[in-house]
Amino acid sequence: MPELPEVETTLRGIEPYIAGAVIDKLKVYNGSLRWPVTQGISEIVKGQRLLSLRRRAKYLLLQLEQGSMMIHLGMSGSLRLVDKNTERRKHDHIEMRMSNGACLRYHDPRRFGAWLWSEGEHHQLDHLGPEPLTNEFSGERLYDLSRKRKIAVKPFIMDNKTVVGVGNIYASEALFRSGIRPDREAGRVSLQRYHVLASNIKDVLQAAIEQGGTTLRDFVNGNGEPGYFQQTLAVYGRGGEPCVACGKALSEIRLGQRSSVFCGRCQR
């Protein structure tokens, strides 16, 4: 499940091999993704130079001479660079061949991802909050946005309007590090504690991005799946197991349809 660090790692992994090259061919084998892949995209992008790549939230944006392609990896998507003769795997839905020989394949078993072209803005980006690793995202922002909000703090920080790129794994870990219960009302967390939380969100994401850097070579003839799983997770996926800090069995509840694991002693 790619979260922001995995998307950032994917960007850094593929960018050196395809930026500046011309798209020779884009082949869509199965365009039935989260939204249908843009009609006629192969003809639109053929022969266009890929000018630059960037990331916004968990979206990858590929700037072309005319318009841009926006890719989302959804729950199970990945991109990898392969030799063009490599046999296509099951769930390899899109292939992009470049003038320099690079061949990029989009793999997505659950097809929750997206691959769209637009001449102008991609409206999915219209109402996104700030990037977590910028100064726009801060404890003050969390505090200000949460006043009088009854929503639990965990779904509050996972809301893309609050801050982008904080999925279930990193929300759970950041709350544990901050000693805040995930089901606490967002409006009942102090400014001081939101400072700590914002700082921990930045730290866990930054650490994961740095770890991702060690797996970049996997994007060339590798599986294209960066190793977020290598990161030590204190609570995520550990319901019932002992807290790494105090030993008490970790609690597991559901918030906003997502499993939430926390320590009832360390988090208040």
Added chain:
DNA sequence: CTTTCAGCCTGACGGC
């Protein structure tokens, strides 16, 4: 306005 929730999809896994 805020909050909740169904639905999209496949693979892994547990129970029988």
Added chain:
DNA sequence: TGCCGTCAGGCTGAAA
């Protein structure tokens, strides 16, 4: 062995 139900989860859009 295989069948069935459940879970995983980002995001949207509709309902409450």
